[in-house]
Amino acid sequence: LRTCEETHPECPKNNFTPELPSYVVGVSPDLPGITARLHKPAAGEKAKCLCLIYCWGTKGQLTTTKSTLGVHMEALPVHQLGLIIQDAITTTRRLGFRYLWVDALCITQNNEVHKASEIKSMASIYQNATAVISAAAASASSEGFLAVERHFSANHPLDSRAWALQEHKLANRKFVFSSAELLVECRAAPRYSSRRSLRPSLLSYSSYNWSGNRRWMDLVQMYSSRALTDPEDRLNAFEGIAGEIEIRSGKKVRYGVPQFGCEVFSWFTAVPAQARSARAPSWSW
């Protein structure tokens, strides 16, 4: 991380300290044990922050709701959190960071207004993170990723999750906990691995060269074959990528379709078509 910050011209520098999101998990080293609490930054408060990318899984997990928000700001019941979040808190602390962003805790799940505003901010949350922790090999929040023995696999549960695509594509640096090893990637050093012979295919985790029409098509292809818990999130989970395409190309993106030309209307499905969301017009995907 130090080498990246000090020597890579493509990567954010050590002095890049962005504004914090609306809530973060505070894991300050002055808190004893693995205690943590939800922190609401003051307006304009800046600090370095890590983000967690993971599969929620089908079983419920402890989240922040309107009724638990106050309690979580006092202290998070760390031992009731999914093992994946406990491991992310440990990783954040051991790397010397004070803040971690985890969607389940930092978005008030039953507050639709907060949820909508955080979905709008998702791109900047992942882009501003000093690094993301990607628990690629875990299939649910109940599984940890530190000190876990796994069989090697080139395919990881996170590969099939729709939300995870933009989270990986937007991040500047990644610590990917794959089935076989820890991979470190940044904009200058893609797919750096400690044991290259075991390196799985990491196309899904790599950072992205955003320019060009064809590349957008590749992203839609990668994205649209992935799974969403709520099909109504189809455009929401692509919003960060759409926003980046708008910035880079100068073209507006409407319902997931940029104003590049008519090539985008030659749609066909490689997988069985799913029910179309009523929120998008027929020419969207």
Ligand SMILES: [Zn+2]
């Ligand atoms: Zn770098």
